[in-house]
Amino acid sequence: xxxxxxxxxxxxxxxxxxxxxxxxxxxxxxxxxxxxxxxxxxxxxxxxxxxxxxxxxxxxxxxxxxxxxxxxxxxxxxxxxxxxxxxxxxxxxxxxxxxxxxxxxxxxxxxxxxxxxxxxxxxxxxxxxxxxxxxxxxxxxxxxxxxxxxx
Amino acid sequence: xxxxxxxxxxxxxxxxxxxxxxxxxxxxxxxxxxxxxxxxxxxxxxxxxxxxxxxxxxxxxxxxxxxxxxxxxxxxxxxxxxxxxxxxxxxxxxxxxxxxxxxxxxxxxxxxxxxx
Amino acid sequence: xxxxxxxxxxxxxxxxxxxxxxxxxxxxxxxxxxxxxxxxxxxxxxxxxxxxxxxxxxxxxxxxxxxxxxxxxxxxxxxxxxxxxxxxxxxxxxxxxxxxxxxxxxxxxxxxxxxxxxxxxxxxxxxxxxxxxxxxxxxxxxxxxxxxxxxxxxxxxxxxxxxxxxxxxxxxxxxxxxxxxxxxxxxxxxxxxxxxxxxxxxxxxxxxxxxxxxxxxxxxxxxxxxxxxxxxxxxxxxxxxxxxxxxxxxxxxxxxxxxxxxxxxxxxxxxxxxxxxxxxxxxxxxxxxxxxxxxxxxxxxxxxxxxxxxxxxxxxxxxxxxxxxxxxxxxxxxxxxxxxxxxxxxxxxxxxxxxxxxxxxxxxxxxxxxxxxxxxxxxxxxxxxxxxxxxxxxxxxxxxxxxxxxxxxxxxxxxxxxxxxxxxxxxxxxxxxxxxxxxxxxxxxxxxxxxxxxxxxxxxxxxxxxxxxxxxxxxxxxxxxxxxxxxxxxxxx
Numbered sequence: 001x002x003x004x005x006x007x008x009x010x011x012x013x014x015x016x017x018x019x020x021x022x023x024x025x026x027x028x029x030x031x032x033x034x035x036x037x038x039x040x041x042x043x044x045x046x047x048x049x050x051x052x053x054x055x056x057x058x059x060x061x062x063x064x065x066x067x068x069x070x071x072x073x074x075x076x077x078x079x080x081x082x083x084x085x086x087x088x089x090x091x092x093x094x095x096x097x098x099x100x101x102x103x104x105x106x107x108x109x110x111x112x113x114x115x116x117x118x119x120x121x122x123x124x125x126x127x128x129x130x131x132x133x134x135x136x137x138x139x140x141x142x143x144x145x146x147x148x149x150x151x
Numbered sequence: 152x153x154x155x156x157x158x159x160x161x162x163x164x165x166x167x168x169x170x171x172x173x174x175x176x177x178x179x180x181x182x183x184x185x186x187x188x189x190x191x192x193x194x195x196x197x198x199x200x201x202x203x204x205x206x207x208x209x210x211x212x213x214x215x216x217x218x219x220x221x222x223x224x225x226x227x228x229x230x231x232x233x234x235x236x237x238x239x240x241x242x243x244x245x246x247x248x249x250x251x252x253x254x255x256x257x258x259x260x261x262x263x264x265x266x267x
Numbered sequence: 268x269x270x271x272x273x274x275x276x277x278x279x280x281x282x283x284x285x286x287x288x289x290x291x292x293x294x295x296x297x298x299x300x301x302x303x304x305x306x307x308x309x310x311x312x313x314x315x316x317x318x319x320x321x322x323x324x325x326x327x328x329x330x331x332x333x334x335x336x337x338x339x340x341x342x343x344x345x346x347x348x349x350x351x352x353x354x355x356x357x358x359x360x361x362x363x364x365x366x367x368x369x370x371x372x373x374x375x376x377x378x379x380x381x382x383x384x385x386x387x388x389x390x391x392x393x394x395x396x397x398x399x400x401x402x403x404x405x406x407x408x409x410x411x412x413x414x415x416x417x418x419x420x421x422x423x424x425x426x427x428x429x430x431x432x433x434x435x436x437x438x439x440x441x442x443x444x445x446x447x448x449x450x451x452x453x454x455x456x457x458x459x460x461x462x463x464x465x466x467x468x469x470x471x472x473x474x475x476x477x478x479x480x481x482x483x484x485x486x487x488x489x490x491x492x493x494x495x496x497x498x499x500x501x502x503x504x505x506x507x508x509x510x511x512x513x514x515x516x517x518x519x520x521x522x523x524x525x526x527x528x529x530x531x532x533x534x535x536x537x538x539x540x541x542x543x544x545x546x547x548x549x550x551x552x553x554x555x556x557x558x559x560x561x562x563x564x565x566x567x568x569x570x571x572x573x574x575x576x577x578x579x580x581x582x583x584x585x586x587x588x589x590x591x592x593x594x595x596x597x598x599x600x601x602x603x604x605x606x607x608x609x610x611x612x613x614x615x616x617x618x619x620x621x622x623x624x625x626x627x628x629x630x631x632x633x634x635x636x637x638x639x640x641x642x643x644x645x646x647x648x649x650x651x652x653x654x655x656x657x658x659x660x661x662x663x664x665x666x667x668x669x670x671x672x673x674x675x676x677x678x679x680x681x682x683x684x685x686x687x688x689x690x691x692x693x694x695x696x697x698x699x700x701x702x703x704x705x706x707x708x709x710x711x712x713x714x715x716x717x718x719x720x721x722x723x724x725x726x727x728x729x730x731x732x733x734x735x736x737x738x739x740x741x742x743x744x745x746x747x748x749x750x751x752x753x754x755x756x757x758x759x760x
Contacts, residue, residue, distance in 0.1 A: 040210060044234065077292065080285040087282050090274075093327065099274035100327035110213050136241050140248065166440065173433060179425070186432050193439045200447045225446070228395055232439060235402045239432050242409060246425045253418045262422055 008062030018060035025053040029130075036122040037115035043125025050126065051133035058137070075135045082128025089121050158199050165192035179247040179257040183240065190236040194229045201225040270322030273337045276312055276347065276386045277400075280305055284379035291372030299362060302375035306351070306358045309382065313347040317739060323392070323758060331392075331758050332456045338392035338757055341742025345592065346389040346520050348739065349599045350512045353720075354382050357511075360607050360716030361504035363709070364614065368502065374414065381407035381508065385516040392757065394442050394529075395452045398435070401484070401517055405431050408513055411505045412497050423493075423500035430493040434483030441476030444469055455757040458529045462751060470530075477525055478539075485518020487577060488547040491570045495554070498569065499562035499619075503610020506562060510569040511603030515595055519576050523591075527747040532583050540581030545672060547574030548679045556686050561609045561619045561694070564686065565602065568645065571679060572598045578676065579660045582667055585748045590659035592743050597644065597652040597727050604641040604720035608634055611709045611717065612694065621690060626699035630706045633714045635695045637721035642691060644724040646684035652727020 009015060029049035036042030058066045093101035107114030169189025173182050206221035247257065254262050283305030291298040316339055326335040358378070365371050384404025391397050409431060413424035446452055448469050449460035461470060479490065486494035494514070498506050526536055551571025558564035572594070579591025611634045612627070613619050628635040644651035647658075657680055664673030708714070729735060746752075 040208075044230065073292065077289065080288040083285040084282060084289070087278055087285075091278060094271070097328040098271060098324060098326070099278070102327070109211070140241070140245060166436070169436075170433065173429060182429060186429065186436075189433070189436050193436050193443065196440065197443050197446075200443060224452075225443075231395075231399060235399070235406075235435075238406055239402075239428070239435075242406065243425070243428055243432075246413060246421055246428065249413075249416065250421050250425060253421060264419060264422065 008064055010060050014060050018056055022053050022056050022060075025056065026050060029053060029126075033122050033126040034112070034119065037118045038110060038112070043122035044129050046122070047126040047129025048133055050130040051137070054130075054134045055137050058141070072138065075131050075138065078127055078131035079135055082124050082126070082131060085124035086121060086128060089117055089124060092117070159196065162192050162196040162199065165189075165195070168192075177259050179250060179259060179262075182259070183243045183247060186243065187236070187240055190232075190239075194232055194236070197225045197229045197232065269320070270324035270337065270339055272312060272315065273322070273324040273339050273390055274326065276309065276316070276390055277383050279308055279312070280379045280383035280386065284376045284383065287372055287375040287379060291375075295371055298372040298375050302379065303358055303362065305379060306355050306382065309386070310351040310355045313344070313351040316344040317348050321742070331754055332451055332453050335396050336392040336453060336455075336757070337390050338455075339390060340746045340757075341744075342520070342523070342592075342746040343389050345596070345739055345743040346516055347386060349596055350382070350385050350389070350516055353511045353599050353603045354378075354508065356716040356719055357504045357507050357603060357607070360507075360610075360713050361502075363712040364504055364610055365502065367614070368414065374411075374502075377407045377411050377414075378505075378508070380404075381411065381513070385512065388516055389520060392454050393452050394445065394454055394457065397454075397521065398438055398442055401438070401521075402435055404513065404517060405435065405484070408505075408509060412501045412509075414502055414505065415500070420500045423496040427493045427497035430483060430490075434480045434490075436480075437476045437483070438480035441473045441480060444473035444476065448473070453754065454524070454529050455752050455754040458531065458751040459753050461530065474525075474530060474536075478522065481518050481521045481525065482543070483518075485514050485522065485573055485577075486570050487518070487543050487573060488550045488570060491547070491551070494570060495563050495566040498566040498606075499560065503562075503606055503613065506565075506610070507603035507606035510566065510606055511599045514569065514573060515576075515599060519573060519595060522577070523580055523747055526580070527750060528752055531751045537581050537583040540577050541669075541672060542581075544574045544576070544578030544581050545675055547571065547577065548675065549574075552679050552682045552686065556682060559621050561612065561621055561690065562606065564621075564690065565605050565609060568683065568686070569598075569602060571683065572602065572645065574679075575657065575660060575676065578672060579663065580747070582660075582663045582669070582672075584663055584667060585744055586659060586666060587663035588747045589740060589744045590656055590663050592747075593659060593730065593740060594653075594656035596730065596740075597656045597724075600720055600723045600727060601641040601644040601653060604637060604717060604724060605645070607713070607717050607720070608638040608641065611713055614709060614713075615706045616700070616703055621693040624694040624700050624703075625697045626695070627703065627706065628695035630699070630703065631708050633708055633718065637717040638695070639691060640721045640724045642687035644727070646687050647680040648684070650725075650728055652724050652730070655728045655731055 029046045032041035032049060033043055033046030036046065054066065054070065090100045093099055093103050096103040102116040102118065104116035106116045166189050169185045169192055172185025172188060176182050176185060201222035201224070203219065203221045205219050207218050209220040209223035209226070250262060251257055256262065283301060287298045287301050290301055321340045323339065324337040325331060326337060365374055368374065381404050384400045384407060387400030388397055388404065391400060409424055409428040412427055413420050445457060448467070449457050449464065451457050451460060483490040498510050501509060526532055526540065530536065548571050551567050551574060555564050555567035555571060558567060576591045576595050579587045579594060609619065612624065615631060616624060618624065640651060644653040647654045657676060661673045661676050664676065730740060
């Protein structure tokens with residue numbers, strides 16, 4: 001990782017480009033999640049893209065700046081929350097039929113608000129996957145950091 | 152019709168390459184790469200299974216509801232399998248990093264204290 | 268539909284895992300409580316599954332060949348009972364044992380994830396779904412083996428994870444072959460289609476891939492090399508879970524399902540199982556004889572005892588299957604008890620080397636007599652539970668005129684006895700080892716788990732009382748003995 005002295009993160013060029021693109025990447029992730037029931041994509045793909053936007057942020061600006069936006073324990077908490085939400089949606093299916101039954105009205109084909117519980121599941125998966133991948137990245141990177149300090 | 156089964160054979164070959172890497176390489180990272188190669192060979196094989204002559208991507212679109220589509224099920228399976236592969240790889244990498252911290256090497260011939 | 272409780276067997280431990288992770292931020296005690304309650308709830312659900320009639324549940328309301336069908340038949344409910352009974356007692360044991368480790372909530376989370384994976388493998392009727400749950404359980408177990416994060420734990424976990432992933436890939440490839448050939452993933456539907464299409468080179472290739480994958484998970488010789496490293500390296504409660512139930516629900520159960528219910532038991536296939544079982548029994552016990560590390564010795568005995576189950580299934584007769592399943596039940600009880608005992612000894616004395624122990628029976632009476640009963644049970648000494656299941660397997664061998672296998676089973680049992688006499692002699696009898704003057708018995712949660720398992724070892728033979736047998740074992744035997752079940756039969760359960 002190229003570091004300039006004193007300041008955390010990478011060079012000014014990288015920082016500027018990241019500042020311009022990171023919001024777009026994040027928005028694109030949200031778009032993929034919300035259109036998951038209509039077009040290719042969905043919770044997993046969108047979650048990965050959202051996690052990538054945070055990873056970009058982390059690489060360009062360093063740990064401190066990133067943790068001002070999202071705290072580290074919030075990431076691990078969000079991961080569990082996403083999983084619990086997804087399971088909750090699956091269990092709510094018992095209202096109408098059984099496990100994973102689509103209990104909401106299905107709506108009109110090809111409109112954004114359709115598909116019953118599927119978009120909700122996509123959002124839950126997105127939270128879980130986004131937090132999970134970012135958490136995995138943090139775990140691996142933080143471990144390297146501690147190793148370097150130890151030497 | 153040599154070309155109809157060739158891709159499948161190539162997938163199996165790729166799988167064997169991965170397994171060979173796992174069994175013969177001495178470096179932890181190369182072993183992990185071997186597993187990744189074998190994993191993707193299997194994924195590729197699954198994706199090949201859904202091929203159908205003249206088939207389109209299995210996505211419903213307004214106005215084009217009755218086209219020939221490839222089998223969507225293996226695609227869902229592959230997505231699941233990729234997620235599992237991601238988790239396995241991340242776990243293996245984390246363990247390899249820890250092993251490097253403890254032993255100072257990625258060489259498995261020097262990480263052999265369990266015997267018998 | 269009567270089967271509405273079936274998905275809960277996966278959903279409850281899965282939800283418990285993530286609630287544990289959330290609750291641990293507030294307090295560790297809360298995570299302990301949630302973990303124990305969840306496992307107790309799963310145990311209650313499994314007992315309900317055993318007493319209630321067989322049923323199915325179509326996930327998401329999609330009918331069978333299209334959607335995933337969860338099947339609760341006799342075999343599934345027996346496996347669930349075994350898994351959750353051992354899990355419950357191990358959980359109570361670990362409440363006190365895991366005090367030595369940091370990050371207890373991670374332990375609970377991984378433990379519950381592994382439980383959810385095992386339950387999922389057992390109840391699903393869909394081959395790919397089985398693979399997914401198998402991976403959930405396997406990944407959790409890789410992480411649990413590495414839980415101590417010491418040198419040896421990491422090395423064992425890496426080896427285990429590499430071998431396990433290879434096994435999983437073989438399975439996935441086999442499943443892909445079968446899907447390409449039959450066009451379905453539902454196991455009952457697949458069995459039907461395989462019957463219609465007949466044997467082809469590709470089905471044999473798929474069978475070889477699937478059998479080697481499952482044999483790797485079950486640690487059958489020649490795929491056993493990871494087990495003696497992985498099982499001893501985990502914390503004792505996890506060793507108990509891995510050796511006690513994980514290799515059975517991921518390996519032995521899946522092999523039985525594949526051979527009997529998907530492919531149909533042909534004589535060649537059964538002979539293969541017989542040979543695999545006999546080789547595992549012999550090599551496992553011979554390698555165990557020369558071990559001085561108590562947990563390694565136990566791990567090698569797992570390889571040997573799994574051989575007994577496979578041998579029982581390989582006989583293919585109802586009596587042989589009964590013996591195999593009953594031995595599976597008994598082995599879960601006594602092998603998890605033995606690993607818990609080794610954990611108690613390790614915690615009290617700080618060593619696993621049998622040469623360094625000695626004379627501990629006076630210092631640790633509970634551990635001593637629970638170890639004794641489990642050792643007698645695994646060696647097949649009457650009237651302990653292991654005797655009855657081995658007797659049934661030997662009787663089934665004789666019934667079919669396979670004298671060699673019967674004699675082999677008895678010989679291996681004698682060698683097992685020899686190896687456990689060594690454990691008893693060196694650990695508990697003789698002079699008190701140096702530095703053990705202050706050794707004290709372990710705390711009550713650990714004793715509770717061990718005592719209940721020891722009682723089960725002693726009264727395990729009562730499983731053969733007709734009333735209990737009809738309820739628990741016979742339905743499971745019937746599922747396997749029936750052979751291929753068609754989709755219609757499964758749905759109508």
